[in-house]
Amino acid sequence: MDGSPTRQRLLTLTGVDKVFGGEVVALRGLDLDVFEGDFISLLGPSGCGKSTALRLIAGLSHPTSGRIAWEAGEQSLSVVFQEPTLMPWATVAQNVWLPMRLKGQGFAAVRGEIMDALKLVGLEKFQNAYPRELSGGMKMRVSIARAMVTHPKLILMDEPFAALDEITRFKLNNDLLAMQAKLGCTVIFVTHSVFESVFLSDRIVVMAARPGRVIEELPVTAPYPRTEEFRTSAEYAAWCRGASDALNRAIGAA
């Protein structure tokens, strides 16, 4: 999706710096415009500040200088981490219930919403299973259902599929796009993978390290829905080459 003026602006980062301990410049001058419905990937080498940027947007940490402004006023977001971080003693449905439970909502009152979120990730039959009974991909699906159950406007994902095998990763990439299309949410996705960033995103923000900064923004204008046909097309390969070149420039610039 493009950043056309007809779409609602969700979030603006202006000149955001993050310095740790007075000397580690994790981010310098980060500018980012986020519009509703965007799928933005932050792509870059280790240490370029991708996770730091996500933590700042999530409000888990504060900028040393610069500004993060929510246009609609109210923040509405969820975070998905690389580890699914499920409670081992709770069932799949109880794990998905967590954000609602924290708001004081009883299980029975929100059971329908929990089941809808589980249907979205294809795990409705596993509502009573425990995390130890699930594969790595299924645990990640539960984590995504937990993030989506409250219908946040923005979902922040920090290398959610990095630990999964390639086939599971492809499947989750496909399913994530289908879920985003269904819910109409905005996603900011951290990844090391050129292939994943091209398949998923309408915009790739390429970052360099020391200090962490944006090197370039790469629009991926290939239309959605992105299918298996797209994944094996010459067009996809060309986009991946472009993103890979940009990543090499970012590594060279460090």
Ligand SMILES: Nc1ncnc2c1ncn2[C@@H]1O[C@H](COP(=O)(O)OP(=O)(O)OP(=O)(O)O)[C@@H](O)[C@H]1O
């Ligand atoms: N709490 C902290 N205290 C000190 N330095 C930190 C802290 N968090 C991050 N850093 C440093 O800030 C820089 C950016 O780290 P960050 O984790 O954001 O990078 P990243 O791009 O997400 O890396 P990776 O891809 O390896 O996860 C690194 O040099 C890191 O060591």
